[in-house]
Each structure stands twice: as structure tokens, then as C-alpha cells.
Amino acid sequence: MKKIEEQLQQHNIRPTAMRMLVYQFIKSITSAVSLTVVENYFEKSDRTTLYRTLKTFEEKGVVHQIDDGTGIPKYALCQHEHYLEKHNDLHLHFHCTKCNETVCLTDYQIPQISLPDNFIPEDINMLVKGICDQCNI
Numbered sequence: 001m002k003k004i005e006e007q008l009q010q011h012n013i014r015p016t017a018m019r020m021l022v023y024q025f026i027k028s029i030t031s032a033v034s035l036t037v038v039e040n041y042f043e044k045s046d047r048t049t050l051y052r053t054l055k056t057f058e059e060k061g062v063v064h065q066i067d068d069g070t071g072i073p074k075y076a077l078c079q080h081e082h083y084l085e086k087h088n089d090l091h092l093h094f095h096c097t098k099c100n101e102t103v104c105l106t107d108y109q110i111p112q113i114s115l116p117d118n119f120i121p122e123d124i125n126m127l128v129k130g131i132c133d134q135c136n137i
């Protein structure tokens with residue numbers, strides 16, 4: 001548990017018991033999780049607390065939100081090692097149409113894009129839909 005405590009503190013998050021448990025849960029899952037998945041796992045916990053925990057994680061750069069086109073926001077841990085670096089998660093996301101899981105492809109960066117003059121990009125999302133390696137058997 002010590003390491004989780006430190007990781008939260010590095011992001012200026014006070015490591016409460018609940019936050020540490022939610023962090024550990026998200027970390028233990030390879031795909032991105034929705035609020036519902038977190039709620040179902042911590043079914044005895046207060047839903048508002050869980051929602052706020054995810055929001056705090058998002059604000060402090062512990063997780064990033066993924067829009068996978070299902071209409072349900074998913075959350076995944078941010079991979080950047082240096083917590084002081086500007087939050088940057090410009091990697092591809094993959095949504096499997098068979099198992100419905102969404103995963104971060106952190107080793108696959110979003111290719112450089114060009115924009116017309118005077119357009120300033122603030123955020124780029126790139127989602128690939130298809131069949132994941134688990135379903136492609």
C-alpha cells in the first residue's frame with residue numbers, strides 16, 4: 001500500500017483509504033473502466049464518493065478520460081512517469097466491438113497532424129474500433 005500512497009501524494013492527492021482502493025482497482029485492470037464498473041466493484045461504497053474520486057484523479061492527472069464512442073466515459077491510468085510534466089496522453093485508444101473493452105495503446109502515439117492556419121489544437125482523441133487480440137482467435 002505504501003507505493004500507492006506515494007503515487008497519490010506525487011499528484012497532490014491526499015491518500016485516503018477509499019482513494020487508495022480505487023487507484024489499486026483501476027491499476028489492476030488492463031482495460032479502461034467506467035464509473036459503473038467502479039460502482040459495481042465497490043458496491044458498499046457511496047456512489048458520490050466514487051464519482052468524486054474519479055473526478056479528482058482526472059483533475060490531478062492520475063487518470064485520463066476516454067471517449068470510446070459508446071457514450072459512457074471510461075477512465076484509465078495515465079502512464080507518464082514524471083508527474084510534473086504537462087499532462088500528455090497522446091496515444092491511440094482501441095475499442096473492441098466484440099468484448100466492448102477499451103484499452104490504451106500507450107506505445108502507439110497519435111501521428112502528427114496538420115491544421116489550417118490559426119487553428120490551435122488543445123486536445124486530440126484518436127480511437128480505433130475493431131477486434132482486439134483477445135477476441136481475434
Ligand SMILES: [Zn+2]
Binds near residue numbers: 135
Ligand atoms: Zn475484444
Ligand SMILES: [Zn+2]
Binds near residue numbers: 089
Ligand atoms: Zn489512454
